[in-house]
Amino acid sequence: MKATREAYGEALLELGRINNQVVALDADLSKSTKTSLFAKEFPERFFNVGIAEQNLIGIAAGLSLAGFVPYASTFAIFATGRAWEQIRNTVAYPSLNVKICASHAGITVGEDGASHQSIEDIALMSVIPNMTVLVPADPIETKSMVNWAFKHKGPVYIRLGRMGVPDVLPKDYSFDTKPYVIKKGKKIVIFATGIMLWKCLEAIELLKGYNIEPTLVNVSCIKPFPEDLIVKIAKEHDIVFTAEEHNVINGLGSMVASTLSRNYPMKISFIGINDRFGTSGKPNDLLSYYGLDPNSIKERLLSWGV
Known part of the structure; x- marks a missing residue:
């Protein structure tokens, strides 16, 4: 049993090891989003912007224009709610190559309650033109999806969870956009x-x-x-x-x-x-x-x- 957020952190670290274009950003939640793994090994390519989600997206946009491939992470409720305008106007409108990997989505966040349980994020991201919206089912798909997003040119939103889940897809599964x-x-x-x-x-x-x-x-x-x-x-x-x-x-x-x-x-x-x-x-x-x-x-x- 492993949460998709944990698989994301592992995949991001592996991706960073083979491509120095990859940078990671977080809004002071790196231990929870698991970008802390990347930060420990590549501190020069990690940016903690503090509890400033709008700034998180703006900095990610700037880094993409400088030739980097930014993976920006925070909780889904804050990424899609507090920074929606920045995602729409700064990232999606010019179709910048920013990957927004938001964790703790859905009700399985648990005891944090309604204020932190994002049940609207798919809707909020799907309505934005140019945005690709992905939801991995398990750790296997998460890792494959993170790598797919790197190869895809343009904005991507990946919805990640807090709760541990088993591997349900085959070990040789490779993500594409087909059901x-x-x-x-x-x-x-x-x-x-x-x-x-x-x-x-x-x-x-x-x-x-x-x-x-x-x-x-x-x-x-x-x-x-x-x-x-x-x-x-x-x-x-x-x-x-x-x-x-x-x-x-x-x-x-x-x-x-x-x-x-x-x-x-x-x-x-x-x-x-x-x-x-x-x-x-x-x-x-x-x-x-x-x-x-x-x-x-x-x-x-x-x-x-x-």
């Missing part, structure tokens, strides 16, 4: 993103004996959204579910619904946070409270009478 079918089933397809891929896998195990065998698809690229492949996979099934640790408004579910409504209208159900703020609690307790735990997912699938 990845992790389990092939019939009738039902679940499009999941982030930590919910793991929770949906556990829910599918609980469905054994109910004669329900869903297809499970990892959708880790939210923008640009892979519309053609989403439609192709949906056409092979009768019912679509989406699963995300994010507000169901303008997250993965909204992207899938918009795509299908324009191309192949069909039944769809959202598993996510239903337009509510987070609250304080243990991560697994919060997943249960918001209906994102494996048993709740199982019951949602059974409630459709399939």
Whole structure:
């Protein structure tokens, strides 16, 4: 079990060892975001801007114009909320080569509560032109994604979590922007993103004996959204579910619904946070409270009478 933020820190360090263009920035949270690993080995390429997220983005933009590839990190709630205008106008508008890797996203931040639980960040980043929005499912995908982002020219937002997760993707998995079918089933397809891929896998195990065998698809690229492949996979099934640790408004579910409504209208159900703020609690307790735990997912699938 390893958090995606930890895998990010390890991948950033490895990337820094092979390319001196890589620089890292943080807003006084490097121990939590794990950029501290990079800072320890490459202090001359690490910049702690203090608790000044708008400045974090501005400095990252300047470094990109100087030929560096900046990875800017802080908590997701601060990166996408406090520095939204700077991301929009300073990074995305001129399409600068800045990578924003924001940790502690979603309700699984836990006891920090609603003020720190970012359930809007996918929506806030996806609405910005030129921005690529990525959500890794596990440590394997995180490391591959960090390297992919380095090769991609332009702004990238990577959503990272605090909670430890197991490796659910194959060890030889290599990230690209296409949906990845992790389990092939019939009738039902679940499009999941982030930590919910793991929770949906556990829910599918609980469905054994109910004669329900869903297809499970990892959708880790939210923008640009892979519309053609989403439609192709949906056409092979009768019912679509989406699963995300994010507000169901303008997250993965909204992207899938918009795509299908324009191309192949069909039944769809959202598993996510239903337009509510987070609250304080243990991560697994919060997943249960918001209906994102494996048993709740199982019951949602059974409630459709399939």
